[in-house]
Amino acid sequence: VRGQLLNEEQGTGALTLGGYLRQLADRYGPRESLVLHTDRDTIRWSYSELWKQSQAVASALLACGVVKGTRVGILMTNRPEFVASVFGTALAGGIATTLSTFSTADELDTLLQQSACSVLLFERKVLKKDFAAVLESLDPALALAMAGDGQAHSTQYPFLRHLAMLDDTDSPAPFEHWVDFLTRGETVSREVVASTAANVSPSDPGVLFFSSGSTGK
Numbered sequence: 001v002r003g004q005l006l007n008e009e010q011g012t013g014a015l016t017l018g019g020y021l022r023q024l025a026d027r028y029g030p031r032e033s034l035v036l037h038t039d040r041d042t043i044r045w046s047y048s049e050l051w052k053q054s055q056a057v058a059s060a061l062l063a064c065g066v067v068k069g070t071r072v073g074i075l076m077t078n079r080p081e082f083v084a085s086v087f088g089t090a091l092a093g094g095i096a097t098t099l100s101t102f103s104t105a106d107e108l109d110t111l112l113q114q115s116a117c118s119v120l121l122f123e124r125k126v127l128k129k130d131f132a133a134v135l136e137s138l139d140p141a142l143a144l145a146m147a148g149d150g151q152a153h154s155t156q157y158p159f160l161r162h163l164a165m166l167d168d169t170d171s172p173a174p175f176e177h178w179v180d181f182l183t184r185g186e187t188v189s190r191e192v193v194a195s196t197a198a199n200v201s202p203s204d205p206g207v208l209f210f211s212s213g214s215t216g217k
Helices: 016-030 047-061 082-093 105-115 131-138 140-148 179-187 192-198
Strands: 031-039 040-045 071-075 097-099 121-122 164-166 209-210
Touching: 016 047, 016 082, 016 164, 016 192, 031 047, 040 047, 040 082, 047 082, 047 192, 071 105, 082 097, 082 121, 082 179, 082 192, 097 105, 097 192, 105 209, 121 131, 131 140, 131 164, 164 179
Parallel strands: 071 097, 071 121, 097 209, 121 164
Antiparallel strands: 031 040
C-alpha cells in the first residue's frame, strides 16, 4: 500500500510551526496579526513584524547554543513576545516548553526540574509576582552565574544554562534583559536561521506544556 507523499499533497500547506509562520507572513505581511492593550499603550504587530521578531528570537537562541531538540522554557503571559518566543524556538529547532505564570514558587521549582529546560525566557513581573526574585530565591546560584560568565551553573536545575528576562523597565536585575538577549542574535545570520528551520521535520516535537502537577504534553 502506498499513500500520497506529503510534499505532493495539494493544499496541505506548511507542516512545521516555522514554515506555517513564514507562509502567513508571505501571504498577509502588512495585515495586523496581534494586538495587546496595556495601561500605557497599545502594541500592534503585523504578520511581517511577527516574522521579524520571531527570527530575532531564533537568532538569539542559536547564539545561546540551542540545537535541535533543546527545550526552551517560556514563562510569559499572553503577549506578543510570548508568540514570538514560541515561533522563534520552532525556527531554531528547539521545543517550546510553556510554563504557567500562575505557578507558585514551589510549583515553578518542580516545573523547572521536570521540564529540563536549557534556556528560560520569562516575563519579570506578572501582577504581584516578580519572577526574577522568585528564581533567585529558588536558587541563588542562578543569579550569581548570570552575573559572572553569562551562563547558569545550577545543581538544582542542571540543564538550565541561560535565562533572559522581559521587563518593562531598565531596573537592575541579575538576569539578562530582553534587549540584550536579542542583541546576542545579531551574530547569527538569517541564512543560518532559515537553514535551521528547514531542517525541522513535521515529526519533530514542537511544543510541550507544563503546569503544576503535569508531566508535559
